[in-house]
Amino acid sequence: MLKPAKILDPPVPDTTASGERYLPISMACLQPEYRAPCDLYLKTGGRGYLFFAKKGLDFGHSHRARLQERGVTHLYIRDEDSALYFDYLKETITEIVRNPACQSEQKAAVIHSACQDIMSRVIADPRASFINQAHEIITPTIDLIVSDDTATRHLIQLTAYDHYTYTHSTNVGIFGVALARLLYRPNDFRKIERMGAGFFLHDLGKCRVPIEILNKPGKLTPSEWSVMQRHPAEGFQMLEEAGFLTDEAQIITLQHHEKDDGTGYPNALDRDNIHPLARICRLADVYDAITSDRPYAKRKSTYEALKLMKEQIVADIDQELFEHFVKLFRN
Structure with missing residues (x-):
């Protein structure tokens, strides 16, 4: 591939x-x-x-x-x-996605590269014009995932490479939209389109977290952890200022680090108050983190990650949603 x-x-x-x-x-x-x-x-x-x-x-x-x-x-x-x-x-990318003569594998490769390119720009310089550009690239990406099963499988496979913050955002966006497609299809493409931007831009607030905290190899100090916990609210504010804060993006951005047992952040919500869209994002976020090389942990294989998520990461994972997530990796 x-x-x-x-x-x-x-x-x-x-x-x-x-x-x-x-x-x-x-x-x-x-x-x-x-x-x-x-x-x-x-x-x-x-x-x-x-x-x-x-x-x-x-x-x-x-x-x-x-x-x-x-x-x-x-x-x-x-x-x-x-x-x-x-x-x-x-x-x-619009022409390639719409071209019936273009192979699904090529479409997936082009879309993945384009998403990485635009997300790297947004993370490095989150001005409103770049967020708008990201939104316009995300739309044909969502269209491809919703309409082409083969291309979606290729996109899932492409997430195994390179894990910087902007790549993580791309991967979570792909996983989030692909999982939402399983849950909402064939109902409302517009609903998936609105939530898609939230999945891709969920970590936008991390661009305001000092790089030494993001890349610290050891455990964060209480003060560093306090800074890290601000990134959902920072992302919310940035999307609001740029004029791209849909209801779906608001929920995903603010709640994607909440946990069922109430130990998440920024608002320590319990299971009954966490929105299903935030659960989707949290699941994708956890998986991509486990399968990435991080400053404090080596990446795990897909099998190892899914096994760990099923057996040990109980507070982070909605197990019913997890069963649908596993379907994304079946050929």
Whole structure:
């Protein structure tokens, strides 16, 4: 199957000494059938950028192969070209998802790369325009998951690679929508679409948590844990300020760390007061965390994670919902 490019270091936006701002884009999002949407640059080390391709270049397989041989996974664009790149990304993934001649495996790979790309941008710079862009990329993703069983299976398989915060958000979004499809299908696509943004953006508030706390290898101090527990409310506030706080996103963002026994946060809700949508997100969040390499724990296999969730993580998991979740991993 198609695998996403391996990311050795999470690419981040960068501002040069002269004040020019460059944004990373995944090479997997540049499709050989389309022309380059704007000027493309290579990072040369430090804060240097080398012009690579002019807007309108027929970015074909030979360009991609040459870069891959050099170990390049990301190119860069100027900040002022971000709108051009986003329009290109939205157009290409929409066309690919709707193209009946395109294989489900390719659709899944393109969608997964696009979601990672836009989520990395939102986490690094959560301005309202980027949240809007994320929402517009999430919509065709939800459409693909709801309409194509084979593509959904490929998306589930693609979640096994690379686990930075933005990848975790992408994975939880995919799991959340796929599970919601099992529970709500064939009723209301619009309902799944509204909740989908909440699944993908559930951890947006983590961009306000200091990186040393997010990546701390040991146990958090009480003061550090207090900071970490603020991220659901921070995410709620950011979505509200950006104008994307649907009822579904509000519930998911605020409640995805609540537990049935009342030991969750931020409001210590008990089982009877936790919304089903938050339960879906919590389940996806727990699974992706267990199957990821974290600063304090090595990743577990799918089998090990599901076994652990069924037998030991009782306070976090709705067991009836869990039985539906397991179906996502059956071929």
